[in-house]
Amino acid sequence: MIELKDIVKTYTLGTQSLTVLHSVSVTIKDGEFVAIMGPSGSGKSTLMNIIGLLDTPSTGSYHLERKEVSALTDSQQAEVRSRRIGFIFQAFNLLPRMNALRQVMQPLLYQGVHRREATTRAQEALSAVGLSDRMHHMPNELSGGQRQRVAIARSIVTKPALILADEPTGALDSKTGEEIMALLEALNTNGVTIAMVTHEPHIANHASRTIHILDGNIVSP
Ligand SMILES: Nc1ncnc2c1ncn2[C@@H]1O[C@H](COP(=O)(O)OP(=O)(O)O)[C@@H](O)[C@H]1O
Numbered sequence: 001m002i003e004l005k006d007i008v009k010t011y012t013l014g015t016q017s018l019t020v021l022h023s024v025s026v027t028i029k030d031g032e033f034v035a036i037m038g039p040s041g042s043g044k045s046t047l048m049n050i051i052g053l054l055d056t057p058s059t060g061s062y063h064l065e066r067k068e069v070s071a072l073t074d075s076q077q078a079e080v081r082s083r084r085i086g087f088i089f090q091a092f093n094l095l096p097r098m099n100a101l102r103q104v105m106q107p108l109l110y111q112g113v114h115r116r117e118a119t120t121r122a123q124e125a126l127s128a129v130g131l132s133d134r135m136h137h138m139p140n141e142l143s144g145g146q147r148q149r150v151a152i153a154r155s156i157v158t159k160p161a162l163i164l165a166d167e168p169t170g171a172l173d174s175k176t177g178e179e180i181m182a183l184l185e186a187l188n189t190n191g192v193t194i195a196m197v198t199h200e201p202h203i204a205n206h207a208s209r210t211i212h213i214l215d216g217n218i219v220s221p
């Protein structure tokens with residue numbers, strides 16, 4: 001699914017340059033559920049953003065589904081992102097003025113799916129995360145756990161091969177966090193590959209494998 005080889009990421013700030021990933025190589029197979037752990041500032045989100053084609057590496061190669069993707073144009077990358085990848089974030093990243101149904105329809109409308117079909121598919125995705133009775137609620141009318149369920153529905157409505165979750169339980173209490181993990185595990189059982197950043201060991205335990213990162217290097221546990 002994912003093959004990163006010798007990925008370096010350097011940010012340039014004025015005359016200073018800061019290397020935040022030092023020759024990182026990672027392989028994630030189809031159907032795996034991988035946790036990425038490491039202290040704050042170690043490069044976890046930078047790595048996830050590169051995997052999600054939200055950021056480009058300075059050097060190195062990135063194959064996604066056997067295709068070199070780092071050389072694609074921005075619009076080709078956007079197309080791959082829209083078709084193949086779902087994103088879940090710590091802060092949910094919902095749009096404040098859209099109800100749950102409309103949030104989940106959004107990626108389909110972006111793909112050019114007709115409103116009618118988008119509505120049906122968004123309703124199905126919301127039902128799959130247990131929110132069939134909250135479709136017309138606005139984000140501020142939902143609990144944290146329900147907001148993250150909306151975000152999960154939005155991430156799966158396009159039927160992605162890969163889900164990237166950056167601290168998906170970081171803003172939730174532990175019971176709600178476990179409920180979100182049960183949903184992610186069920187998605188993985190249904191064949192979706194998952195890469196998830198967390199700094200909570202009991203959350204990482206839901207994954208089948210953990211990658212540790214320290215100061216921009218992959219380290220053995
Ligand atoms: N756009 C950017 N410009 C400059 N430095 C950045 C940028 N994004 C992240 N960094 C730096 O890169 C390092 C790794 O950040 P990040 O990947 O967000 O860490 P983590 O997610 O592990 O907490 C940090 O030192 C951070 O300050």
Ligand SMILES: [Mg+2]
Pocket residue numbers: 044045046
């Ligand atoms: Mg981060």
